[in-house]
Amino acid sequence: MDVVAVTVEDISMVTKEDIFKGDLYMKIAIPVLDGALANTNISPSFGRAPFFLLFDTETEEKQFIANSTATASQGGAGIIAAQLIVDQGAEALLTPRCGKNAAEVITAAGVKIYKTVSDDIQESIQAFNAGELKELENIHPGFHHHGGA
Amino acid sequence: MKIAVLSGKGGTGKTFVSVNLAAVISDAIYLDCDVEEPNGHLFFKPDLTSIEEVYVKVPVVDTTKCSGCRQCVEFCKFNALAYINNSLLIFSELCHSCGGCSLICPDNALSEIDKSVGNVQMGTYKNLTVITGIMNPGEESGVPIIQHLLDHACDKENIVVIDCPAGSSCTVMESIKDADYCVLVTEPTLLSVHNLSMIHELARLLNKPCGVVINKYLNELNPVEQFCQENNLSILARIGFDLYLSVIGAKGLIAVEENRDYQAVFSQLYKQIIKEAGHEAVIDNQR
Ligand code: SF4
């Protein structure tokens, strides 16, 4: 069997399109504050975001889904929100932060979580498309503890 | 008689009041329900007599039986279940052990197992019984441990001092539900009035008689006095701001054992509680 050596120069020739070939387009989910305004902002919380924006990077189709069950719940909002976006077929999640339990559900579904750097939706989608967003690293343990120390 | 000591937020001196109060009462039982941060034992340093694990029931799934119908996921009010990638995920720290999911599963794929959520440590210090609840890190709810703690005190003749968790959450509710009297510990600041009003509300909801201890007291011109007057709340004690107490506390010493003045302050507080609660006092004069 022939082994084709790939040199460093060859790799630099490879375009982003080649790497993502066949899988360039994605359905992304973003937690947002409003489901009616086209220019609403990204929600600072994932689990308790009022809505999710589902954005298809191929068709550029936008769809808002209400996160009502999670926001009405006492605890475990992150889990229910995660279940929701996974069920909607999201392949990537763009969010400023994400709790431990929600992250567990999302990663179990093979969905990648990227950290947004601004609260502007359009900017974040562009940054994602340009490959500028990093995967979310610091997953917080959740804010379930009531009261103080 | 059970005296619950609570405060709207941490750092007000709730443990200080509970520990010193218990220390002036003969044969008292000190029950540390602040299961996330039980600190009372740091002062009493009790001789341990026994440790009991506290278990709760949580579901486990038999993946060969689960058909993926998701009825359990829909059912769980605490969102402890998710169905992802053709398998059921169970977040047992969110589970409230209602047992419902196992009952409704049409394929009998769920069963219940015991899971430890913490332990209860029993010990003695002089003539006191010190019972401490400790929650395992990462657990969501201290309620099962608190229930276990209260079981130990339920039919005792002794005076029980319950050191409650700080705040006004469901664990506080659980801790005071058997109490005959609630001592609300607060600082004399404006910010504290809000926290005080929350725990006062809680005590009122559960129909518990209560009174206030103002800790780190400076003078009578403080918003807490006004709040108490408006709400017809009696002030049981005013404990002055005293650096000596911080020093003693940092050393893990008990103020009433170190200082006669504080012995008097807390004996007086105990008498006041008994008077308010309409019971008879049994003061321990030996200490
Ligand atoms: S109810 Fe039973 S069969 Fe249905 S998803 Fe849950 S465990 Fe599986």
Ligand code: SF4
């Ligand atoms: S036992 Fe009750 S709380 Fe626990 S996972 Fe099942 S349905 Fe949810």
